[in-house]
Amino acid sequence: MPAIVGSVNIVNLGSSGVFHIGDVFAIRPISYSKTFAGAGSFNVGESVSVYNYQSTTNVSDNDNIDQPIAFTN
Template identity: 85%
Template sequence: MPAVVGSVTIVNIGSSGVFHIGDVFAIRPISQARTFAGAGSFNVGEVVSVYNYQNTTSVNDNDVVDQPIFNNY
């Protein structure tokens, strides 16, 4: 439905964010990310004890595309 929109201030929009004013049928933001993390990287809690003495995270990736995003509209 048409609407009258007053002043709008946009401070920041993330890489996979969408800002839209008006009528729309479908909004589908598309993004991709690759994350490398070693042992004990994503631990959460009040008391976490992690002992990583000999930790190595290998980030050598020979292929160019892991999961392509195409024809996604």
């Protein structure tokens, strides 16, 4: 159902965000990311003590495609 929309102020829109005004059938934002994390990463809690004196994270990735986003249209 059409509507009359007044002025719109967009402050920030992320790279995988969707801004839409009006009628729509389906909105499917697509994004992908790759995360590298070493030992002791992603710890949550009130008092976390992690001691990693010799820790390395291998970020070498020789392949071109990890998980393709295909057939989305």
